[in-house]
Amino acid sequence: MIKPIILRSISLLLVAPAVLFLMSLALGLTGVSDRILTSMAEQALQDVKKSLAAQIHDPSALETAIELQKQEIYSSYGLDKPWFYRIFQMIIRIAFFDLGRTRVIKSFTGSQEISEIILERIPNTILLVTVPLIFSAIVGILIGVRIASNLGTFLDRFTTYLSIISYTLPSWWIGIVLIILFGFYLKILPVSGMYSIPPPPDIYSRILDLIWHSILPFATLVIVQIGGWIYSARMIVFNIAQEDYVNVARAKGLPEDIIRKRYILRIAAPAIVTNIVLGLAGSLGGAIITETVFGWYGMGSLYYQAIISLEEGLIIALTYIYTLIYIFARIILEIIYLVLDPRVRY
Amino acid sequence: MMPRKEFFEKFFASWSTRIGTVLLAILIILSIIIVFAYPTDFGTRIWSNPSYWADNPRLAPPTWSSLFTGAKIPAHTVIKLDQPTNVLVEENLRTIEYSAKIDYDYDDYPSFLHVLIKNITFYSAKSPRVEIWMSRPDNLLVRLTSFTVRGSSAIEEPPYRRYVESPYRIILTEDSASILNLVYSLNEKYYSEVTLDEVSAIGSEKLFFGYPSRLGEKRFSILKGSYTFYARVYIYEGNGSVGEIDFIVGGKTYGLLGTDIIGRDLMMGLLYGFPASLMIGFMAASLVTIIGTILGVLSGYLGGRTDIVIQRSSDIILNIPLLPILIFFTFIFREFGMRFLLIILVLTAFSWPGLVIIIRPMVMQIKSSQFIEAAISYGASKVWIMRRHILPNIAPFIIAQTIFLIPSAILAEAALSFLGLGDPTIPTWGQILEQGFRSGAIYLGYWWWVIPPGILIVVTAITFLLIAIGLEPLLNPKLRTVI
Numbered sequence: 129m130i131k132p133i134i135l136r137s138i139s140l141l142l143v144a145p146a147v148l149f150l151m152s153l154a155l156g157l158t159g160v161s162d163r164i165l166t167s168m169a170e171q172a173l174q175d176v177k178k179s180l181a182a183q184i185h186d187p188s189a190l191e192t193a194i195e196l197q198k199q200e201i202y203s204s205y206g207l208d209k210p211w212f213y214r215i216f217q218m219i220i221r222i223a224f225f226d227l228g229r230t231r232v233i234k235s236f237t238g239s240q241e242i243s244e245i246i247l248e249r250i251p252n253t254i255l256l257v258t259v260p261l262i263f264s265a266i267v268g269i270l271i272g273v274r275i276a277s278n279l280g281t282f283l284d285r286f287t288t289y290l291s292i293i294s295y296t297l298p299s300w301w302i303g304i305v306l307i308i309l310f311g312f313y314l315k316i317l318p319v320s321g322m323y324s325i326p327p328p329p330d331i332y333s334r335i336l337d338l339i340w341h342s343i344l345p346f347a348t349l350v351i352v353q354i355g356g357w358i359y360s361a362r363m364i365v366f367n368i369a370q371e372d373y374v375n376v377a378r379a380k381g382l383p384e385d386i387i388r389k390r391y392i393l394r395i396a397a398p399a400i401v402t403n404i405v406l407g408l409a410g411s412l413g414g415a416i417i418t419e420t421v422f423g424w425y426g427m428g429s430l431y432y433q434a435i436i437s438l439e440e441g442l443i444i445a446l447t448y449i450y451t452l453i454y455i456f457a458r459i460i461l462e463i464i465y466l467v468l469d470p471r472v473r474y
Numbered sequence: 475m476m477p478r479k480e481f482f483e484k485f486f487a488s489w490s491t492r493i494g495t496v497l498l499a500i501l502i503i504l505s506i507i508i509v510f511a512y513p514t515d516f517g518t519r520i521w522s523n524p525s526y527w528a529d530n531p532r533l534a535p536p537t538w539s540s541l542f543t544g545a546k547i548p549a550h551t552v553i554k555l556d557q558p559t560n561v562l563v564e565e566n567l568r569t570i571e572y573s574a575k576i577d578y579d580y581d582d583y584p585s586f587l588h589v590l591i592k593n594i595t596f597y598s599a600k601s602p603r604v605e606i607w608m609s610r611p612d613n614l615l616v617r618l619t620s621f622t623v624r625g626s627s628a629i630e631e632p633p634y635r636r637y638v639e640s641p642y643r644i645i646l647t648e649d650s651a652s653i654l655n656l657v658y659s660l661n662e663k664y665y666s667e668v669t670l671d672e673v674s675a676i677g678s679e680k681l682f683f684g685y686p687s688r689l690g691e692k693r694f695s696i697l698k699g700s701y702t703f704y705a706r707v708y709i710y711e712g713n714g715s716v717g718e719i720d721f722i723v724g725g726k727t728y729g730l731l732g733t734d735i736i737g738r739d740l741m742m743g744l745l746y747g748f749p750a751s752l753m754i755g756f757m758a759a760s761l762v763t764i765i766g767t768i769l770g771v772l773s774g775y776l777g778g779r780t781d782i783v784i785q786r787s788s789d790i791i792l793n794i795p796l797l798p799i800l801i802f803f804t805f806i807f808r809e810f811g812m813r814f815l816l817i818i819l820v821l822t823a824f825s826w827p828g829l830v831i832i833i834r835p836m837v838m839q840i841k842s843s844q845f846i847e848a849a850i851s852y853g854a855s856k857v858w859i860m861r862r863h864i865l866p867n868i869a870p871f872i873i874a875q876t877i878f879l880i881p882s883a884i885l886a887e888a889a890l891s892f893l894g895l896g897d898p899t900i901p902t903w904g905q906i907l908e909q910g911f912r913s914g915a916i917y918l919g920y921w922w923w924v925i926p927p928g929i930l931i932v933v934t935a936i937t938f939l940l941i942a943i944g945l946e947p948l949l950n951p952k953l954r955t956v957i
Contacts (some may be wrong), residue, residue: 139789140793142790143790143793143794146790146794147794147799151802154802154803154806154807155806158806158807158809158810160806289490292936292939292940292943293932293936295939296881296885296932296935296936296939297932298885298888298889298892298928298931298932300889300892300907300911301907301924301927301928301931301932304907304911304916304924304925304928305925305928307916307917308916308919308921308924308925311916311917312916312917312918312919313919319916319917320917412795412797412798413795413796413797413798413889416797416798416801416893417889417892417893420892420893421911421916431798431801431893432893432894435801435805435893435894435895436894440805440806443801443802443805443806444802446798447798447799447801447802450795450798451794451795451798451799454793454794454795455793458793
C-alpha cells in the first residue's frame, strides 16, 4: 500500500522540476531572466555604492572602485555569461522565490518580497477553491446518482441540459452577472473584497463579515462546477448500472437501495475520484478569475495585478506555486484513490 | 462502424444535435459574412482607434433599453448632407448653405452636438469661412459659431483642398463661442441671468435644447419641437465646393447593443468576435488533434521506448495546471507580437496529452486484433498498418474529441483575454469583457457592455458541446439506448 503511494508521489513530484525547467528555458530565451538578474544586480550595486562613497572621497578612485564592484556583482549573478549557463541557477531561484522585489505591488504588511506577498494570500485562495469544490462535488454527485436511475425522464433531460450550460458558463462572467444583479441593482450583497471597510473589530463579526462577502464568489464557483459533477456522476453510474452483475443482483430481487450502494456506488467511487482530480485543475483556473472579479485577496487576483503592472517575478512565482498546490492536491487524491480501489497497483 | 445513412439518421434524431447543428450553421455563416464584410485591419485601424469613434455617445445603453424606462430617451441621430440646400452666387462670393431639420420630442437632453465639415475645395487666396446657425422652436435664431478655413501657403498651388483625410469637427456643446451666443440670446428672450460660469454646472447641452423654466430663472426645461441647424460656407472669388456636412445629435442610447467608454459600437466588436473565436477554437482543436493522434498512435502501436517517452512527457504535462501555465507563457512571450497565434500554440502545447491518453488504449486494443495480425503476416509495413488499419478505426472517436476541444480552446482564450493577455490587434469577446470589467462597468451598472459578450461565449461553447454530446451515444454502443 505504501510503496505505490510513494512511487506515484515521486512521479508527480517530478512535474515540479519539469515545470521549473520549462519556465527557466522560456525566461532565458526571451531575455526576461537577464532583465530580472540585472535589476537585482543593480539593486545590490546601489547598496555597495553608498558604502563605498562613505569610505572613498577621491572621485576617480571611487569610480574605479565602483566599476570593480560592478563587475564582481554582475559575475556573481552570472550576467557575464550567456543565459544557458545560468539555467540551473535560475531554476533554484524560482524554486525559492528568489526573484528580486516587486516594483509596485506590496503585501498587506507593506513588504515587497515576492515570497511574503504570495504566502499571505495562499490561505485565501485555498479557502475559495476548496469550499465550493467540495460543496458542488457532494451535491452534484448526489443529484447525478439520483437521476442516473431515472434516465430518459423529463427531469433527467432537464438536468442534463442545465449541467451542459453550467459546464460552459465561464466563472468570471457568472460573477459579473451576479455582481450586477445582487450588488448593483438589488444592493443586498457586497460587490467586492473579503471584508467590509473598515473590517469589524471582534473576531466573530469578522467571520460573519467574511461569510457575507463570500456568498457571491462561492455561488459563482458552485454554479460553474456543479453541472460537470451532475453529468459525470450520471454517466459513470449509468455505465456501471448496465453491467451484467448489476442485472443479476436485480434478478435476485435485492432492494434497489442495496444495489445502488454496494453494487454501483462502491464501484463508481474510484472513477468519481478521478473526476475530482480532473476537476481540481479546472477549479484552480476558475478561481484565478473569480478572485479577480470579486477582488478576493488571493493569488488569482494577484495574478491579474501582476499582469497589469508587468511584475515578471511575481508571475513566475505564482505560476510555480499554482503548480505546487496542484501537485500536492493530486498526491492527496491519489492516496484516496488507492484506498478506494484495491485493484490499482502501479 | 455503422453505415453513413444510419449514422446521420441517429445523429439528427436527438434534439441536442439538431439544435447544435443549427447553431453551428448560424455561427459559420455569420463568421464568413463578417470576414468578408470587415476590413482585414479592423482591430488596429478601426476598433482600437479612438478617433474613429469620436462622434458616438459614450457608455450609451442600447436603444431598445428605453422601452423599459418609459421615458423617450434621445436616440443617436446622424444627418449627413452631401448636397447643399441652397447655393447663392454673388459677385466674388459663393454662399453654400446646408440645413438639417430635427424634430426633437424626447424627454431628455442629447449627450452632445457635433458638426463635421468634409472636403472643402477653393481657389482664392482669401480663405473660405464657415458659419453655424440654429433656429429653435421658440423662434430664436442664433448664430452659434464661425471659423475660417486654413488658408493657402506659399508653396501650394490651387485648388486648395482641406479636411480631405479627416473632417473638421466642431463640438458645439463645448464650443465657447456657441455657448456665449446661446447664453446671450436666451438671457435676452427669457429675461434670465445665466452667467458663463454656471454653464458647466447646468450642462451646455441644455442651452441648445432647453429654455429657462420660468422667466428669470436658471432651471432648464426641454424645448420640444422642430429645430433647424444651418452651416453656411462662404467661398470667395469664383469656384469652390464643399464635400459633405454632418450634424450629429449625440444620443443617450445607441444602436442594438450600445457603446463603451470611448464610444465604440459594441455590436461591431461583438460581431467580429464570431470569426475570431471560431478561428481560435478550430485552429487549436485541429492542432491538438493532429499532434495528439500521431503521438497516441505511435505510443500505442510501437510500444517500447517511444511509448515510455510519450507516456512520461504526457504524464508530466497533464499534471501542470493549464491556466497558470498559459498565463505564464503568454505573458513572457507577449512582446514577440502575434499573440493570437501564441495563445493557440501554447494551448496546443499543453493540451495534446489529454488526447494521447484516450487514443493509446484504443490503439493497443486494435493492435491485438486478428486483422492486424493478418496484415502483418502479408508483410504490411508499420506505417501502412497505422494509417490504413488503425486510424480509420479510431477516427470517429478522434472527431468527437476534437469537437470537445473546440469549446475549451474558446473558453481558454476568453479567460486569457479577461486577464488582459489577449491580442490587441484582434478584438475578441473576452477582451471586450475585460475592458468593461477594468472600466468598472459592473460597479456602475453598464450591463450592456459585459452581459452580451458572455452570452456569446456561452452560446458558442454550448453549440459544440451539444454536438459532441449528441455524438457520444453513437460512438459508445452502450449509450445507444438513451438520450
